[in-house]
Amino acid sequence: MEAGLVVGLSLFFLGILIGLPLCWVFLGSTFATLFIIKGSPAFMAGTFYHAINNYVLMAIAFFIFAGSLLSVSGIADRIVRLSYALVGRIPGGLVDVGIVAAVFMGALTGSSLPVIGALIPLLVPRLERYGYRRDYTAGVLCSSSFLGYLIPPSVPGLLYCLVAQQSVAAVFVSTLIPGLILAFGYILVNTVICRRYMQPAKDIPVLPATFGESVAEIGRSFYSAIPALGCPFVVLVGIYAGIFTPNEAGAVAVVYTAAVGLWVYREMTVKSMWGSVKSTLVTLGMITLLLGFGTVFTRLLIREGMAQAMTDFVLGISQNRYAILLMMNILLLILGMFIDGIPILIITVPLLVPIAQALGVNLVHLGAIIVFNVGLGVVTPPYAISIFVGTRLAEVPYAKLVPPMMIYLFLVGVPTLLLTTYIPWLSLWLPTLILGRQVVGAW
Amino acid sequence: MTRRDGVWGAILGFIRSAETALCGVGLILTTLLIFAQVVNRYLLHFEIMFLNDLALYTFIGFMLVAAAYTTWNEGHVAVDVFRERMVRGRPVAAGAYRVVLVLLAIFTLCLLLPVAYGFMQRAIQYPQYGTLVRWFNESWLQILLFWSLLFVLLHLLVIAWRDIGNLVQTIRAGSRKEGR
Numbered sequence: 001m002e003a004g005l006v007v008g009l010s011l012f013f014l015g016i017l018i019g020l021p022l023c024w025v026f027l028g029s030t031f032a033t034l035f036i037i038k039g040s041p042a043f044m045a046g047t048f049y050h051a052i053n054n055y056v057l058m059a060i061a062f063f064i065f066a067g068s069l070l071s072v073s074g075i076a077d078r079i080v081r082l083s084y085a086l087v088g089r090i091p092g093g094l095v096d097v098g099i100v101a102a103v104f105m106g107a108l109t110g111s112s113l114p115v116i117g118a119l120i121p122l123l124v125p126r127l128e129r130y131g132y133r134r135d136y137t138a139g140v141l142c143s144s145s146f147l148g149y150l151i152p153p154s155v156p157g158l159l160y161c162l163v164a165q166q167s168v169a170a171v172f173v174s175t176l177i178p179g180l181i182l183a184f185g186y187i188l189v190n191t192v193i194c195r196r197y198m199q200p201a202k203d204i205p206v207l208p209a210t211f212g213e214s215v216a217e218i219g220r221s222f223y224s225a226i227p228a229l230g231c232p233f234v235v236l237v238g239i240y241a242g243i244f245t246p247n248e249a250g251a252v253a254v255v256y257t258a259a260v261g262l263w264v265y266r267e268m269t270v271k272s273m274w275g276s277v278k279s280t281l282v283t284l285g286m287i288t289l290l291l292g293f294g295t296v297f298t299r300l301l302i303r304e305g306m307a308q309a310m311t312d313f314v315l316g317i318s319q320n321r322y323a324i325l326l327m328m329n330i331l332l333l334i335l336g337m338f339i340d341g342i343p344i345l346i347i348t349v350p351l352l353v354p355i356a357q358a359l360g361v362n363l364v365h366l367g368a369i370i371v372f373n374v375g376l377g378v379v380t381p382p383y384a385i386s387i388f389v390g391t392r393l394a395e396v397p398y399a400k401l402v403p404p405m406m407i408y409l410f411l412v413g414v415p416t417l418l419l420t421t422y423i424p425w426l427s428l429w430l431p432t433l434i435l436g437r438q439v440v441g442a443w
Numbered sequence: 444m445t446r447r448d449g450v451w452g453a454i455l456g457f458i459r460s461a462e463t464a465l466c467g468v469g470l471i472l473t474t475l476l477i478f479a480q481v482v483n484r485y486l487l488h489f490e491i492m493f494l495n496d497l498a499l500y501t502f503i504g505f506m507l508v509a510a511a512y513t514t515w516n517e518g519h520v521a522v523d524v525f526r527e528r529m530v531r532g533r534p535v536a537a538g539a540y541r542v543v544l545v546l547l548a549i550f551t552l553c554l555l556l557p558v559a560y561g562f563m564q565r566a567i568q569y570p571q572y573g574t575l576v577r578w579f580n581e582s583w584l585q586i587l588l589f590w591s592l593l594f595v596l597l598h599l600l601v602i603a604w605r606d607i608g609n610l611v612q613t614i615r616a617g618s619r620k621e622g623r
Contacts, residue, residue: 019526020544021519028551044555045562049503049588055495058502062474244481251477274467281466285513286520288506289595340520382524 005304008033012297022343023289026297033300044296051295052288055247056162060287062250063155065280066231066257067109067148072272073261075228076118078221079104082229085221087187089214092194094130095140098123099186102144106151106179107232108257110158112378112386115148116141120393131201136194138394139404142386143413144186146375149341150179153235153253156341156374158246160367163349167364167431167439168246169239174368174427178420185412193407227264231256240434287342294346302350311354321359325421328352329373336377340385344374362443368427372417379405379413455601458594462512469505473498493575500573503584511594517602535617538610545603552596556589563589 011032015025034041070076083100087093098119105115119141127137149156152172161168208214235253238244244252261268301307314324335344349370356366378386381402391398420426424443432440476498483489513519521544530537566585573579 016522017525018544019521019523019540020547021521023519024548024551027555028547031551031554041555041558042561045559045585045588049562049585052506053499053503053584055499057506058473058477058499061470061502061506062477065470065474243485248477248481251474252481254474255478277467277470278463280470281463281509282513282516282518284470284506285466285509285511285516286518288510289513289519292510338522338524340522343520 002037002304004033004037004039005301005306005309007036008297008301016339022340023286023293026290026293026343030293030297030300033304037304039300043299047296047299048292051292054162055245056158056168057287057291059168059245059247059250060155060158060162061280061284062247062254063110063153063158064283065276066250066253067111067114068276068280068283069254069257069261069268069273070105070108070114071118072268072276073257074265074267075108075231075257075260076101076105076122077267078225078228078265079108080119080122082218082221082225085214085218090187090191092190094127095132095137095190095194096187098127098137098141099144099147099183099190102141102147103151103179103183104229104232106148107153107236108228108253109148110153110155112145112148112375113389115145116386116389116393119144120390124394129202131198132194133197133199134394135396135400136197136404138390138396139401140186140190140408141394142384142390142401143379143405143408144183145386145390146378147179147183149371149375149378150175150182152176153232153239153246153249154371156345156371157367159342159345160349160370163345164353164363164367166367167435170364170431170435170440171367171371172236172239173431173434174364175371175420176430177426178368178372178416181419181426182412182416185416186408189408189411197404227260231260290342291346294343298347298350307351307354310351311358314355315358321361322422324355324359325361325369328355329369329417329421332370332373333376333380336373337380337382337384339377341374341377344377345370362424362428362441364431364440365424365427365443369417369421372420376409376413376417379409381405458597459512459515462508462515462594466505466509466512469501469508473502473505476501493573496573496575497579500576500579500581500584504587507584507587507591508594511591511598514595515598515601534613535610538606538613541606542603542610545599545606549596549599549603552592552599556592556596559589559592 008029012025012029015028016022020028030044031041033039079101080097083097083104087096087100090096101119102115105118109115120138123141124134124137128134152175154172154175157171157175158168160166161171208217231253234256235249238252239246239249258268258273314327318324332344332348335348352366352370353363356363378384381387387398387401387405390396391401394401428440428443476494480491480494480498483491483494526540530540563586566582570580570582573581
């Protein structure tokens, strides 16, 4: 590898290690590489500008905005009530409520933090009264938060499509079956282990006494949740029926969520809506610099032969597709332990796509693998944004939240990742069924 | 607060309010333009071809300003696990570390500014008009790129100034404690 690349990559990892914001790490590493190779920086501003001049990025912005509006619209309450009616009777079912609600919320937000932001304040104090320990409930909810990445729409999925130039509709739906397997696995593990995390209850949950009452409660809660569930319905049917493009679907999701919050549930105010706008802007500003400078850095790496060198290096170690996919997973998991999902996608996707192409791995399948890994990164310590937010919202120390999360990670998260990696059918069958082989490609 | 702080504070306050308003209105406007596209197509059966492009231009504009907005809100992500471990329980070291990081960010951004300035000059020299929105000069956005990076720099300088002030105070408080 050339000296410029070595210096650039070394500075990149050093920058991460010392805690410099990642956008400046990308920028500084680019300048260091250019300095060593005596390259011209003239391409940087143009590349930055063209990186954000993109319709898919607009869709990302809309889904982040919709997710932010969700937390102030009253939708989460109705989702929790419906989930409670559906699974509240199963042993440990009150925690399952959180897992099922995370599936629904994932379909609404496409991200992980709005799921935690909405569910932890709603469920953790309530379940504590019913005898579920705070650390356990918060841990399960944090673990479930990455369902927001897997159940379509998915913000990391969009970002993958932006960088790898793949069909948004195909990548969205490719993580649906792995997401449902993950949710089912979580419910199963919770049913087995939840008794270990119980404490004396202060209250007894009121559950319907008879089957008829249960059905009536499901009906009532479903009726009140119809406006909330309408959002993913409109978005997903719109995309897959070819009615909307993904960015139009995002705009419809924003307007729909705002309309439900303002006029149907009447829990959103103009002030709380403006608060959501401001919190969305912070995320979008972060993405602007990350994507801009990240694209500049990866473009330079590719121009200097990094992608080819990495492909040659990996294929030199092994030509075995399964071994290389395992190596990719390990690399992404390790990166996910330290770096946020968005920079991981920006830096790794352009480097991994040529390797996947050389191995004949379908790029929609690669998208499912990468999105799953990025999702696992959100819940894997030490740098796990879900845990940071979860500890603050649930008022549980970091060290207490991590052990139950590790159980879910190793018993469900990692095995489901391996299934997704080694059984392409799980991620490719549904997109092929809906969109056809000409969109998804051969597998 | 001195009079100079007051004037400076008012200017900063105005810049921040302007950035918030521009970005907020931009986000809402982009959403409404794209939503209008859907309404036009399916309800009014009247497609306005330039809406998509106009929405994209609005979007790029507010995203560039949002970079500055995020900077003064200190929202740019970093891996701070190791940093926190290194300086835990040592307020002076923590303060000095913060200052060094901000100065590093300022240094790297200063390297980029001449490049962005050149990009802006070229955009002024060779204006590019939108394909569908013929009156819209895309060069405005390329000029905005330079200005928003300049505002990012301004906010970083303000943060550096604040952090240096905090560091000095921490050192003084430490030496007063030792003096007693």
